Amino acid sequence: MSKTFDVIVAGVGAMGVATCWQLARRGMRVLGLERFSIPHARGSSHGVNRIIRLAYFEHPNYVPLLRRAYDMWREVERDCGRRLLFVTGGLDIGPRDGRLVTGSLASCRTHNLPHEVLEAAEIKRRFPAFALPSEHVAVFQPDGGFIACEDAITAIAAMARSHGAELREHEPIARWSANGDRVTVETAAATYEADRLIVSTGAWVGTHIPQLRNIAVPERQVLAWFEPKEPRLFAPDAFPISIVDAEEGFVYQFPAWGTPGFKMGLFNHLHETGDADAISRKPDAADERLLRKLVERYFPLAAGPTLRLETCLFTNVPDGHFVVDRLPNAPNVTVVSACSGHGFKFAPVIGEVVADLSTGTTPRFDLDFFRLSRFA
Numbered sequence: 001m002s003k004t005f006d007v008i009v010a011g012v013g014a015m016g017v018a019t020c021w022q023l024a025r026r027g028m029r030v031l032g033l034e035r036f037s038i039p040h041a042r043g044s045s046h047g048v049n050r051i052i053r054l055a056y057f058e059h060p061n062y063v064p065l066l067r068r069a070y071d072m073w074r075e076v077e078r079d080c081g082r083r084l085l086f087v088t089g090g091l092d093i094g095p096r097d098g099r100l101v102t103g104s105l106a107s108c109r110t111h112n113l114p115h116e117v118l119e120a121a122e123i124k125r126r127f128p129a130f131a132l133p134s135e136h137v138a139v140f141q142p143d144g145g146f147i148a149c150e151d152a153i154t155a156i157a158a159m160a161r162s163h164g165a166e167l168r169e170h171e172p173i174a175r176w177s178a179n180g181d182r183v184t185v186e187t188a189a190a191t192y193e194a195d196r197l198i199v200s201t202g203a204w205v206g207t208h209i210p211q212l213r214n215i216a217v218p219e220r221q222v223l224a225w226f227e228p229k230e231p232r233l234f235a236p237d238a239f240p241i242s243i244v245d246a247e248e249g250f251v252y253q254f255p256a257w258g259t260p261g262f263k264m265g266l267f268n269h270l271h272e273t274g275d276a277d278a279i280s281r282k283p284d285a286a287d288e289r290l291l292r293k294l295v296e297r298y299f300p301l302a303a304g305p306t307l308r309l310e311t312c313l314f315t316n317v318p319d320g321h322f323v324v325d326r327l328p329n330a331p332n333v334t335v336v337s338a339c340s341g342h343g344f345k346f347a348p349v350i351g352e353v354v355a356d357l358s359t360g361t362t363p364r365f366d367l368d369f370f371r372l373s374r375f376a
Contacts, residue, residue, distance in 0.1 A: 005031045005166075005194040007358055008185050010173045010208065011201035012038050014045040014149070014344045015336050017156045017167075018351025019198055024163035026355060031192060032165060033185070035172030035204070039153040042281070043202045044312050045344060047223050048258045050149045051241050052345040053090045055141035057103030058320065060110040065349050065365055072348035073147060080155035083148075088236050088255055090144020093123070093130075094245025096137050101245070104139040116140045127240065129233040131300055144241050146254055149344060156348075173201075173208065178330035196358050197333045203276035203313040205323075205337035212323065215375050216338035219314040220272040220279045224291040225261030227304035234262045234302055244298055251294050261307040264295060267341060268314075276313060283309035314341035317375070322346075324353060324370040334358060335372070 007023050009016050012034035020032040036042050052069070056062040073085045092104040108115040118138045123130055157167055168189075176185045176197060183197040199208050203218035228234045239255040246266075253264040270290065272279065288306055296303045315338045317323060323338040336354050343350070349365075356363045 003190055003192050005029045005192065007031070007196045007198060008033065008183065008192055008194040009198045009200060010176070010185065011199065011204070011337070012157070012167055013043050013200065013202055014153060014347035015339070015350050016198070016200035017153055017160060018347040019200060019336065019354045020165045020167065021156050021160040021163065022351040022355035023358065024160050024165035026359060028359070030160070030165040031194070032160070032167040033171050033173055033187060034167065034169050037169050038157050038167060039150045041310070042313075044221075044314060044339070044341070045149055045153055047149060047310055047312055048263070049146040049254060050344040051144070051252060051254070052085065052147050053141065053144040053241065054107070054113050055090060055092060055104040055115060055139055055144070056107045057092060057100050058342065059369065060107045061366055061369060063107050063111040063113070065346055068352070069346050069349040070143070072352065076152065076155060076159070076348060079159055082151060082155060084152045084155065085145060085147055086236060086257070087143060087145035089140060089142045089240035091123070091127070091138045091140055091240050091242040093132060093136055093138040093242060095135065098245045100243060100250065101137060101139055104141070108139065108141060114142055127238070129239055129299055129301055131298055132244075140240070146241055146257070147345060148258065152347070176208065178333055181332060183332060195332060198336060198354055198358065199333065200336045202337055203315045205315060205335065209327070209335050211327070211372060211375070212335070212338060215317055216315050216323070217273050217317075218276040218279060219268065219316055219341075221265065221269050221312050221314050221341065222283050222287040222291065223263060223265045223310045223312065224288065224295070224306060225259065225263050225308040226295050226302050227260070227307050228256060228262050228302045229304050230301045231256060246294065246298070248290070248294065251298065253299070259308065262295070262299065262302040264291060264299070266290065266294060279313065281311045283311055316340045319374070322350075322370045323372060324350060324367055325372045326357065328372070
């Protein structure tokens, strides 16, 4: 086994595995180091499926990245021979003047995305599974859908390996150092050297990047699957992915697919933060009570028995945007992490961007709002 590489990628979740793939396909000697398995259920890249959407309420600057991400997900599908991207349409629902609806409309209008604004009665007519306040409206954007997340990581990992990347599971980094134009990475198994290091360790990024130690905060998130009382209303051809602006926060949901039940979650859940290794991974009665209250309020026809509860970790920064940047004191080290709970859909394009940054190519996208300097 070679211990010298062009690039080492620490953390092989969604962003890390896509970066390995993009670098390896450019002929780079790539080592990916993952503390768990590939994929695994300890971070934020699991749970059967993850939402993808173009009407991005968080900021219009994400839309060009998303357009490229859609193209790249389809490229991954062609290369691996498996369907990973499922388009259902997407609804952003809430008060007309709320952040969700106004932000979604801003992205649609800035980038000329096809969309409709629906009143509550029209939402109910088209999608009878919803039970919404009469004053709510929705932005319907037909490109919304979901990615089969574990299948996607498995496929991209295989593609990275087919291009020569070496992906080592159950081998977390213990420490790293940058000396001039070389980087040294130590694990319990070996010491490696490379020209460049990519740190994409998710909830553990503050352990590896001192600048993010008190900024990138792990947060416990819980997902639930409920048994629908009328399953046909929650099938992918009848129920779009959706987000509801509720008093508790943003509630997000998927059609029933891939595993029994109707899947939903509450963004930021119970606001439980802490060390990534100390946060409880076991769902409890309080988690179920909160999510059941929401499914009974907005989706009463899905409020059958609870079939499954599962935890994951968000890693949030104060402004909710990503971190993708070189370290100012070590320009051959790039951090790509802290995706604040909405990063999975971007994985292939962020992998491409990081590969550009690592090989001296100027990325085609505006990355200023991902810079570390905004926390100075």
